[in-house]
Amino acid sequence: MLVLDPQFLLNCSYAMVPALGFAMAFNVPARQLVFCAVGGFLGYFVKFFLMHHGLHIIWSTFVAAACVSFYGIGWGQKYRAHPKVITVAAIIHMIPGTFAYNTMVAVVAIASGHFTDQTLSVAAENGIKTLFILGAIAFGLASPSMLIYRRKPVV
Numbered sequence: 001m002l003v004l005d006p007q008f009l010l011n012c013s014y015a016m017v018p019a020l021g022f023a024m025a026f027n028v029p030a031r032q033l034v035f036c037a038v039g040g041f042l043g044y045f046v047k048f049f050l051m052h053h054g055l056h057i058i059w060s061t062f063v064a065a066a067c068v069s070f071y072g073i074g075w076g077q078k079y080r081a082h083p084k085v086i087t088v089a090a091i092i093h094m095i096p097g098t099f100a101y102n103t104m105v106a107v108v109a110i111a112s113g114h115f116t117d118q119t120l121s122v123a124a125e126n127g128i129k130t131l132f133i134l135g136a137i138a139f140g141l142a143s144p145s146m147l148i149y150r151r152k153p154v155v
Contacts, residue, residue, distance in 0.1 A: 008048070015044035017094045023089035032085055039090025043068040045095065056130045061094055065140025073144055087141055096133040103127040111145050 019040025023033050047064035051057055072087035106123035109115075 005034070011042050011048070012045045017041045018093050019090050020113045026085075026089060028085055028089060032081055034061055035079075035086045036089040037073075039068050039071055039086050040093060042071055044093060058129070058136050061133050061141045062136035064152045065091055065094060065137045066143055069141045069144040075150055083145070091137055091141065094133070094137055096130045099130040099133065103130055105124070 017036040017040075019036045020033060023036035028036060043064045046067045047057075047060045050063055055063075068090045069083065069087050072083035072085075072090065075081070075086055076083035078135040103123055103126040106119050106126065109119050110123060
């Protein structure tokens with residue numbers, strides 16, 4: 001089972017490192033750093049747990065970002081901090097850098113005259129996947145705030 005796999009839990013703990021690094025780069029108060037690190041762990045855990053159980057990377061990213069946002073709102077209200085202090089640093093590891101890199105490599109190859117159907121396919125597939133993952137992160141972070149801080153009823 002994935003949850004009990006020590007390598008998976010070690011990878012989840014490795015996700016705490018960029019969360020802490022970006023939290024320190026964004027001048028997050030020292031008492032909030034542990035919440036950023038736990039948020040990074042939570043986001044990685046949820047995303048890859050769902051992917052392991054067959055959910056697509058885009059939907060897994062959306063759910064993980066929403067979980068991190070709910071977590072940030074909860075701890076932010078408890079400790080009187082803005083939720084984005086916790087959530088922005090915690091979702092950094094979800095940024096689709098590999099897909100964006102592969103997109104740019106294919107686009108540069110096309111621009112330098114190496115146009116093939118395969119290169120165009122790689123550029124389009126990775127570019128669209130990058131955009132949808134970034135959209136999933138944005139909507140996942142925004143959705144809990146829109147639900148919790150509504151001034152009017154949902155219906």
